[in-house]
Amino acid sequence: MSSGELRVVAPAGTPEVRPGDDLAELLLGLVELQDGDVVVVTSKVVSKSEGRLRAGSREESLADETVRVVARRGPTTIVRTRHGLTMAAAGIDASNVAVGTIVLLPLDPDDSARRLRAALRERTGRTVAVVVTDTAGRAWREGQTDIAVGAAGLRVLESFEGRTDAHGNPLAVTAPAVADEIASMAELAQGKLGGRPFAVVRGRADLVLAPDDDGTGARALVRAEGADLFGYGAREAVVRALAGHAADRAPFGAPVDAEELVALLTGPLAGLVHEVADEDGEVVVRPIAGAEQSVRALAFAHGWQEADPGTVADSSACLRLVPATP
CATH class of the missing domain: 3.30.1330.100 (CofE-like)
Structure with a gap:
């Protein structure tokens, strides 16, 4: 003690x-x-x-020290490094060294x-x-x-x-x-x-x-990917969810259960859908016209995906959603 x-x-x-x-x-x-x-x-x-030590600027070495970008605001870039650290400019430092030189972690x-x-x-x-x-x-x-x-x-x-x-x-x-x-x-x-x-x-x-x-x-x-609750900055999270790249699943965390997904679609996001149903672990959604991509982005951000992607051609059809696998 x-x-x-x-x-x-x-x-x-x-x-x-x-x-x-x-x-x-x-x-x-x-x-x-x-x-x-x-x-x-x-x-x-x-x-x-x-x-x-490296010659050059922080910007020139940033990509090599970055696993993924968490957020950008003007000249400031917050990234996750290979060490698992989330830091501005990947911890690259240009202070207390000769002008034109940087120090990497x-x-x-x-x-x-x-x-x-x-x-x-x-x-x-x-x-x-x-x-x-x-x-x-x-x-x-x-x-x-x-x-x-x-x-x-x-x-x-x-x-x-x-x-x-x-x-x-x-x-x-x-x-x-x-x-x-x-x-x-x-x-x-x-x-x-x-x-x-x-x-x-x-x-x-x-x-x-x-x-x-x-x-x-x-x-x-270091918290594991998806365990920190804040895998991206607020703006970046919207962009990543809409883009829906498979590599971005981990920072959003583990899939929610079907009950929580249904509650979102029938509560704060009820205006996006005509009908929602939980059918033995699948969530079946009939979106309103033009809301299909929004529903897909919502599902992606919560760890779900279409059971058969690309089959919805119009708003009269349904999206069948299932938990995504790693």
């Missing part, structure tokens, strides 16, 4: 990090580690040491954390955890905070499920993302312009795992 006291040290004196630099050597020249410490390092210096931040942890263990004999951080915005919140994009040797989620509070109330879904909390706390000590890419958090040794256990990594904090 936590002692109720935490200490964060962000040492000054780190030189400009270059490709091939030994991060463990740089850190150990600045601070003496103790068992149970959590070492925090920014993804930028990890990327620099791993040679993830590490290829595998969890692996970067594991290798740094192993190097620190080998050279000091200390059992520590490592967190790799990056800065991200939050939906519905102004400003940014640091989050954990990589981790090793740390319990990244602290589950309270099954416990009770002081009043006897059961805790059902309380699971603090402690890796993210550590990342943001460390950033307060590091600052954005202080040239302090390392921090050591002391006082939560209970979260640090045994030397032979690197844990789940920060990847465990």
